[in-house]
Amino acid sequence: MTVLKEKSQSVGALPAGSDLRYQAGFGNEHASEAVAGALPQGCNSPQRAPLDLYPELVSGTAFTAPRHENRRSWLYRRQPSVVSGRYQPYAQTGWSTGADRTVALPPEPMRWHPFPLDNAETDGADFVDGMCTLAANGDAEAQVGIGSLVYRANRSMQRRAFVDADGELLIVPQQGRLVLTTEMGVLEVKPGEIALVPRGVVFKVALPDGLSRGYVCENYGAQFRLPELGPIGSNGLANARDFQAPVAAYEDSSGAYELVKKFGGRFWCAPMQHSPFNVIAWHGNLTPLKYDTANFMTIGSISFDHPDPSIFTVLTSPSDTHGTANCDFVIFPPRWLVMEDTFRPPWYHRNLMSEFMGLIYGEYDAKPGGFKPGGASLHNSMVPHGPDEEAFNKASHADLKPQKLDHTLAFMFESRYRFIPTNWALQSPALDTDYADCWAGLKDRFKP
Ligand SMILES: O=C(O)Cc1cc(O)ccc1O
Numbered sequence: 290m291t292v293l294k295e296k297s298q299s300v301g302a303l304p305a306g307s308d309l310r311y312q313a314g315f316g317n318e319h320a321s322e323a324v325a326g327a328l329p330q331g332c333n334s335p336q337r338a339p340l341d342l343y344p345e346l347v348s349g350t351a352f353t354a355p356r357h358e359n360r361r362s363w364l365y366r367r368q369p370s371v372v373s374g375r376y377q378p379y380a381q382t383g384w385s386t387g388a389d390r391t392v393a394l395p396p397e398p399m400r401w402h403p404f405p406l407d408n409a410e411t412d413g414a415d416f417v418d419g420m421c422t423l424a425a426n427g428d429a430e431a432q433v434g435i436g437s438l439v440y441r442a443n444r445s446m447q448r449r450a451f452v453d454a455d456g457e458l459l460i461v462p463q464q465g466r467l468v469l470t471t472e473m474g475v476l477e478v479k480p481g482e483i484a485l486v487p488r489g490v491v492f493k494v495a496l497p498d499g500l501s502r503g504y505v506c507e508n509y510g511a512q513f514r515l516p517e518l519g520p521i522g523s524n525g526l527a528n529a530r531d532f533q534a535p536v537a538a539y540e541d542s543s544g545a546y547e548l549v550k551k552f553g554g555r556f557w558c559a560p561m562q563h564s565p566f567n568v569i570a571w572h573g574n575l576t577p578l579k580y581d582t583a584n585f586m587t588i589g590s591i592s593f594d595h596p597d598p599s600i601f602t603v604l605t606s607p608s609d610t611h612g613t614a615n616c617d618f619v620i621f622p623p624r625w626l627v628m629e630d631t632f633r634p635p636w637y638h639r640n641l642m643s644e645f646m647g648l649i650y651g652e653y654d655a656k657p658g659g660f661k662p663g664g665a666s667l668h669n670s671m672v673p674h675g676p677d678e679e680a681f682n683k684a685s686h687a688d689l690k691p692q693k694l695d696h697t698l699a700f701m702f703e704s705r706y707r708f709i710p711t712n713w714a715l716q717s718p719a720l721d722t723d724y725a726d727c728w729a730g731l732k733d734r735f736k737p
């Protein structure tokens with residue numbers, strides 16, 4: 290049990306390497322009490338709940354969703370969430386939602402240099418205000434598609450919380466740790482780790498390292514889950530036990546709060562007279578989670594050829610067409626390459642699926658030059674791409690001894706729906722207008 294009450298400090302101020310504890314497992318039924326005896330036993334909503342707390346249900350799926358997909362948690366809190374001031378419109382113009390059909394979608398590869406951390410946009414911004422949509426597809430109202438966002442922030446959220454009613458958030462820090470205080474407890478997430486915050490769960494973000502940057506997938510569709518393993522068997526890729534849920538924790542300080550809410554693509558803000566982090570105990574399987582990609586059991590070819598990147602899928606959000614994801618979250622982690630007589634980097638290709646990529650650290654083998662940590666690339670459906678000239682030349686003549694691709698971590702949000710870049714992304718000085726030049730030197734080498 291974590292009783293933040295005893296610490297007499299804001300949870301956002303917890304020091305690094307603090308006594309944060311977690312509960313293990315993806316989609317598990319957890320139960321956690323910050324005060325002993327706060328959870329009702331054998332029922333969910335007794336006439337009077339223990340310690341005179343209010344029971345509140347949060348469901349992340351329809352009541353009638355199949356049992357293996359069903360997600361809900363019971364929260365036992367000092368006041369129910371409905372106790373709130375009135376909402377007023379809130380200005381957050383960088384965070385847009387869904388496909389913007391007014392944008393003429395460029396039919397070619399696109400790339401962005403690292404989004405700068407030293408300009409006015411970042412100054413004084415917190416995790417919510419520092420968020421910008423780079424590209425998005427689908428429609429949050431239809432519960433289809435995703436947004437690909439970048440955040441840059443240097444201010445911790447103090448008495449300010451956020452809730453996204455439009456989707457689940459997959460958070461991929463690239464620089465700086467995040468301390469996520471959620472209704473269900475606290476998660477500390479560092480670059481190389483990821484966090485999942487379910488749709489509708491209130492949270493705030495503290496930045497123990499100051500200036501921070503990272504990527505976010507706002508998933509309007511079906512919740513992320515572990516992919517099927519097929520012939521891989523019962524172990525491998527991201528193992529369920531390595532996902533970590535928080536333990537119950539609450540803020541025991543009094544005073545006003547501000548709750549920012551994203552609802553139907555618009556932002557709203559309401560004053561509150563109390564902290565929304567007032568859940569004393571909870572049980573259920575709808576939880577925020579963190580996962581360290583260092584625990585990913587990576588599989589690759591041990592004979593020949595470059596396998597499809599689907600073997601690197603950490604989490605998948607299915608669509609209504611089997612095997613054709615709303616979003617696959619794919620990582621390119623450190624790994625050995627041992628394939629014989631093989632061009633080892635990705636092949637040249639054009640795919641049905643659309644690919645948004647980011648780089649956490651190191652070098653990506655297909656683009657050693659222009660793809661940098663904190664930048665992004667976008668290769669939409671049927672847009673040709675592949676290794677740049679430098680990568681092609683190197684890999685075509687490489688000595689094929691076993692090689693460790695080390696100190697690198699790239700990722701991809703892969704979707705069946707084309708991503709439409711926002712006007713902000715298209716007009717950003719970070720847009721790499723010379724991207725196509727990286728392939729210009731691939732001459733005709735045909736020797737009949
Ligand atoms: O385009 C990319 O860099 C991503 C990617 C990697 C890979 O190994 C195979 C296909 C693919 O789209």
Ligand SMILES: [Fe+2]
Nearest residue numbers: 638644668674
């Ligand atoms: Fe690709």
